[in-house]
Amino acid sequence: xxxxxxxxxxxxxxxxxxxxAPDAGTILFEGREVRIHAPDEATQLGIETxxxxxxxxxxxxxxxxxxxxxxxxxxxxxxxxxxxxxxxxERRSLDVLRTLSVTTIANVREKVAALSGGQRQxxxxxxxxxxxxxxxxxxxxxxxxxxxxxxxxLALVQQLREHxxxxxxxxxxxxxxxxxxxxIIVLRLGRRVATFRHGSTTPEDxxxxxxxxxxxxxx
Amino acid sequence: MNRAHKQRPPSLRPRRVGxxxxxxxxxxxxxxxxxxxxxxxPVVFGLVVIALYFQSEQPTFLSARNLSNLIVQIAATGSxxxxxxxxxLLGEIDLSVGSVSGLCSALLGVLIVNxxxxxxxxxxxxxxxxALIGALQGTWFAFVGVPSFVVxxxxxxxxxxxxxxxxxxxxxxNVFDPYIGKIAQSFLPGPWGWILGLGAAGVSMTAxxxxxxxxxxxxxxxxxxxxxxARSILVLAVGISSVEILNRFRGIPTAGLILFGLxxxxxxxxxxxxxGRYIFAIGGNAEAARRAGVNVSGIRIxxxxxxxxxxxxxxxxxxxxLTAASTQTGGGTFLLEAIAAAVIGGTSLFGGRGxxxxxxxxxxxxxxxxxxxxxxxQPPEIKYIVEGAILLAAVSVDAIARRSRxxxxx
Numbered sequence: 133x134x135x136x137x138x139x140x141x142x143x144x145x146x147x148x149x150x151x152x153a154p155d156a157g158t159i160l161f162e163g164r165e166v167r168i169h170a171p172d173e174a175t176q177l178g179i180e181t182x183x184x185x186x187x188x189x190x191x192x193x194x195x196x197x198x199x200x201x202x203x204x205x206x207x208x209x210x211x212x213x214x215x216x217x218x219x220x221x222e223r224r225s226l227d228v229l230r231t232l233s234v235t236t237i238a239n240v241r242e243k244v245a246a247l248s249g250g251q252r253q254x255x256x257x258x259x260x261x262x263x264x265x266x267x268x269x270x271x272x273x274x275x276x277x278x279x280x281x282x283x284x285x286l287a288l289v290q291q292l293r294e295h296x297x298x299x300x301x302x303x304x305x306x307x308x309x310x311x312x313x314x315x316i317i318v319l320r321l322g323r324r325v326a327t328f329r330h331g332s333t334t335p336e337d338x339x340x341x342x343x344x345x346x347x348x349x350x351x
Numbered sequence: 352m353n354r355a356h357k358q359r360p361p362s363l364r365p366r367r368v369g370x371x372x373x374x375x376x377x378x379x380x381x382x383x384x385x386x387x388x389x390x391x392x393p394v395v396f397g398l399v400v401i402a403l404y405f406q407s408e409q410p411t412f413l414s415a416r417n418l419s420n421l422i423v424q425i426a427a428t429g430s431x432x433x434x435x436x437x438x439x440l441l442g443e444i445d446l447s448v449g450s451v452s453g454l455c456s457a458l459l460g461v462l463i464v465n466x467x468x469x470x471x472x473x474x475x476x477x478x479x480x481x482a483l484i485g486a487l488q489g490t491w492f493a494f495v496g497v498p499s500f501v502v503x504x505x506x507x508x509x510x511x512x513x514x515x516x517x518x519x520x521x522x523x524x525n526v527f528d529p530y531i532g533k534i535a536q537s538f539l540p541g542p543w544g545w546i547l548g549l550g551a552a553g554v555s556m557t558a559x560x561x562x563x564x565x566x567x568x569x570x571x572x573x574x575x576x577x578x579x580x581a582r583s584i585l586v587l588a589v590g591i592s593s594v595e596i597l598n599r600f601r602g603i604p605t606a607g608l609i610l611f612g613l614x615x616x617x618x619x620x621x622x623x624x625x626x627g628r629y630i631f632a633i634g635g636n637a638e639a640a641r642r643a644g645v646n647v648s649g650i651r652i653x654x655x656x657x658x659x660x661x662x663x664x665x666x667x668x669x670x671x672x673l674t675a676a677s678t679q680t681g682g683g684t685f686l687l688e689a690i691a692a693a694v695i696g697g698t699s700l701f702g703g704r705g706x707x708x709x710x711x712x713x714x715x716x717x718x719x720x721x722x723x724x725x726x727x728x729q730p731p732e733i734k735y736i737v738e739g740a741i742l743l744a745a746v747s748v749d750a751i752a753r754r755s756r757x758x759x760x761x
Contacts, residue, residue, distance in 0.1 A: 172644065200628075200632055201643030205625060226571075
């Protein structure tokens with residue numbers, strides 16, 4: 133999804149993620165019409181959103197962040213005392229990171245505060261992918277990153293796609309969009325103005341749609 | 352995602368089983384220091400310096416009798432500080448704990464002396480009152496949205512007022528109940544001290560080694576056996592020397608045992624349970640915790656309830672030590688000493704970093720200074736100035752550590 137500032141992508145994402153109620157329209161998910169009123173309803177459908185601020189706790193380590201809110205527990209004294217299954221969570225985190233070919237995180241017990249921007253983004257995306265999700269929405273995942281770190285994140289996006297997840301990537305950066313997207317949707321002033329297929333379009337066409345130089349795209 | 356995982360069973364190759372000592376040191380020590388995770392080292396160092404200074408000025412400072420006294424003196428402040436640590440971990444503050452302690456001590460006295468309640472019922476009622484006050488303040492903060500600083504500042508005044516009215520015109524209730532007195536004035540018989548001390552050291556050492564073996568079996572990086580051996584020896588040395596010294600006087604003070612038990616219990620709660628994990632998460636990033644599905648308001652109320660409960664426990668220990676509840680109980684520097692203890696021990700005022708152990712270490716620092724200056728017959732004004740300076744120094748270390756953490760996050 134590509135657009136200019138203020139074109140309405142954040143609002144659209146919030147509607148899909150359930151943090152914002154749509155004024156009108158329907159949401160189709162796997163061919164069915166669904167209504168999403170709250171974030172956990174979106175999560176139950178398998179829609180995970182990685183916001184720009186990543187929502188990570190700096191004072192917790194990678195494993196603790198990946199399992200935040202979904203901790204694995206061991207029953208020590210069944211109804212009263214349940215403790216955290218740290219080993220299980222650590223193994224699962226390592227497993228997920230390896231499956232997604234995230235090689236930049238050497239130590240999953242490192243505090244997130246000590247990670248680079250690209251590593252943090254990788255943690256946030258891996259967390260979203262780990263949770264039985266079907267669709268992952270990424271809001272400007274590379275906006276604050278340098279060239280090398282952006283490449284890491286884009287490689288991760290490719291991995292998600294290869295593992296069968298739908299990825300909605302929101303970005304200003306056309307080069308990036310062209311490197312990973314199958315379908316490019318342009319929003320302008322809150323409306324979809326164009327949909328392009330990767331391979332049958334050029335960056336110039338997309339720019340033209342974003343700026344409004346040409347009103348209708350090839351649908 | 353799931354499909355992908357089924358194709359690839361989680362057969363983990365043990366990539367890095369057992370770090371060498373060198374990587375352990377560079378990873379856990381120096382790197383953490385650079386990132387501003389100072390741990391307990393600064394406070395232990397400070398404690399040693401303080402002890403050496405007072406010992407050189409007053410040779411009785413490190414005597415068994417004085418150390419035993421010191422432990423009884425810090426038990427009340429330490430217990431209150433344990434509750435405060437939880438609040439600080441959330442990134443909040445509770446300024447009412449001194450007044451709540453005072454009110455609870457007054458209540459305990461009145462319930463036993465004026466109403467003739469049995470000691471155990473009076474203790475239960477007092478603890479319940481402290482917890483209820485904490486829950487009330489926590490609810491006000493979590494649901495009405497008034498900053499905890501303001502809610503508990505109001506509480507600071509309100510509960511002091513209630514304390515004065517509970518005590519009535521005389522302002523003092525003498526509590527000579529033998530059971531209440533035992534809390535702060537009894538000692539564990541020598542052999543029991545050894546059983547308990549060695550038992551505790553044994554359990555914690557076993558836990559360390561079992562954790563290592565389990566990590567190795569799970570194919571995860573485990574700490575070097577040399578480092579673990581060093582830690583085990585340290586635990587054993589601290590255990591043996593504490594029991595040996597305290598037994599030379601009258602044994603382990605019961606009040607010290609209560610404080611130690613509270614620290615161990617809450618340290619377990621904060622590091623091993625989901626509740627504890629959520630306290631840290633909220634202190635680190637409340638919005639992230641909320642989005643992850645954590646019941647932020649519920650955890651906040653629970654933590655303020657625990658702070659109230661610990662304040663009540665501190666008040667009870669106070670009454671036991673002084674055999675009286677008065678208008679002075681919980682007042683004066685009590686609140687600031689409890690906050691100072693938590694912060695000096697290494698719990699961050701900025702939330703999300705710290706441990707209940709810091710309540711113990713910090714109250715040892717504050718208690719040593721107070722006790723040492725008393726031994727040197729210094730007037731209270733000197734005590735205030737020194738304690739204030741130590742508090743400022745501790746918070747400065749915290750603030751500087753926080754800056755270097757921000758700098759280390761590339």
